[in-house]
Amino acid sequence: MTNLITFVFMFNFHLFTHYLKHLKNANNRHGVHSPFVYNLIDEVIYNFKDNEDYIEIESLRKKLLKNQNYLTITDLGAGSHINNNKQKQVKQIAKNALKPKKLAQLIYRLIKHNKPTNAIEFGTCLGLTTAYISKAAPLSKVFTMEGCPQTAAQASKNLNSLQTNNVQVLVGDFNQNLPNLIEDLPQIDFVFVDGNHQEKATLDYFKQLLPKAHQNSLFIFDDIYWSKGMKNAWQQIKQHPQVTLTIDLFWIGLVFFKTDREKEHFRVKF
Numbered sequence: 001m002t003n004l005i006t007f008v009f010m011f012n013f014h015l016f017t018h019y020l021k022h023l024k025n026a027n028n029r030h031g032v033h034s035p036f037v038y039n040l041i042d043e044v045i046y047n048f049k050d051n052e053d054y055i056e057i058e059s060l061r062k063k064l065l066k067n068q069n070y071l072t073i074t075d076l077g078a079g080s081h082i083n084n085n086k087q088k089q090v091k092q093i094a095k096n097a098l099k100p101k102k103l104a105q106l107i108y109r110l111i112k113h114n115k116p117t118n119a120i121e122f123g124t125c126l127g128l129t130t131a132y133i134s135k136a137a138p139l140s141k142v143f144t145m146e147g148c149p150q151t152a153a154q155a156s157k158n159l160n161s162l163q164t165n166n167v168q169v170l171v172g173d174f175n176q177n178l179p180n181l182i183e184d185l186p187q188i189d190f191v192f193v194d195g196n197h198q199e200k201a202t203l204d205y206f207k208q209l210l211p212k213a214h215q216n217s218l219f220i221f222d223d224i225y226w227s228k229g230m231k232n233a234w235q236q237i238k239q240h241p242q243v244t245l246t247i248d249l250f251w252i253g254l255v256f257f258k259t260d261r262e263k264e265h266f267r268v269k270f
């Protein structure tokens with residue numbers, strides 16, 4: 001994580017100032033009075049024990065970090081601050097675009113805790129976080145969307161190598177696949193939005209997903225401080241009347257819809 005922080009901040013001073021502000025204002029579990037949030041922090045967010053799934057998926061990451069094959073990139077998102085060349089080596093993608101181990105494993109634990117029936121990921125990339133989602137909830141249906149066909153093909157290969165059998169990779173722009181996917185699902189229990197970090201797009205996805213959210217749904221938004229637009233999107237998501245609880249971990253924001261509580265927002269060190 002330290003390397004990631006150094007690397008990302010080299011390219012984005014604005015992100016760095018927000019990170020310092022977050023560290024100043026955020027709590028650990030001791031500053032938190034809500035029993036639900038206290039337990040989530042204690043048992044899930046700060047549970048750093050290793051397990052077999054982590055070891056298996058991280059060994060795939062190591063292989064990808066050495067993979068010299070080139071993929072032709074179709075970039076449909078907000079673009080990368082780091083490298084926008086059309087041809088990228090798998091190892092470059094693995095280094096720059098995937099969630100680092102600490103965050104991907106947090107997502108795994110949140111899913112284990114949330115036990116979704118239907119999970120959706122926006123932005124499969126090489127399928128590393130998809131693998132964490134799949135292994136955390138082997139009985140759930142996992143739908144992951146990726147706009148770059150060659151990246152999606154590499155992800156499918158990676159997911160097969162880990163013998164995940166509950167994942168469907170939907171290739172195409174999020175806007176192309178999302179409406180049908182939402183229509184087909186009776187409820188949406190878990191969402192991880194990790195692609196196309198633009199204010200309008202993020203809010204559009206959020207609004208489309210909302211009608212299928214329920215009391216126990218968890219939506220996670222990545223890169224909520226990445227740009228002014230993403231900060232605005234995060235503020236608007238927090239203020240939405242259906243949202244009753246948010247936990248800002250700086251790198252990602254957790255959104256809950258529990259109806260039995262007053263609206264509250266937390267900032268937590270991670």
Ligand SMILES: C[S@@+](CC[C@H](N)C(=O)[O-])C[C@H]1O[C@@H](n2cnc3c(N)ncnc32)[C@H](O)[C@@H]1O
Nearest residue numbers: 076077099123125128129146147173174195196
């Ligand atoms: C940051 S990466 C996802 C990383 C992945 N979740 C992980 O941690 O393993 C974002 C991905 O979203 C895809 N993407 C961005 N905008 C998209 C769009 N509008 N439609 C479909 N895919 C998109 C990109 O091609 C890229 O592979």
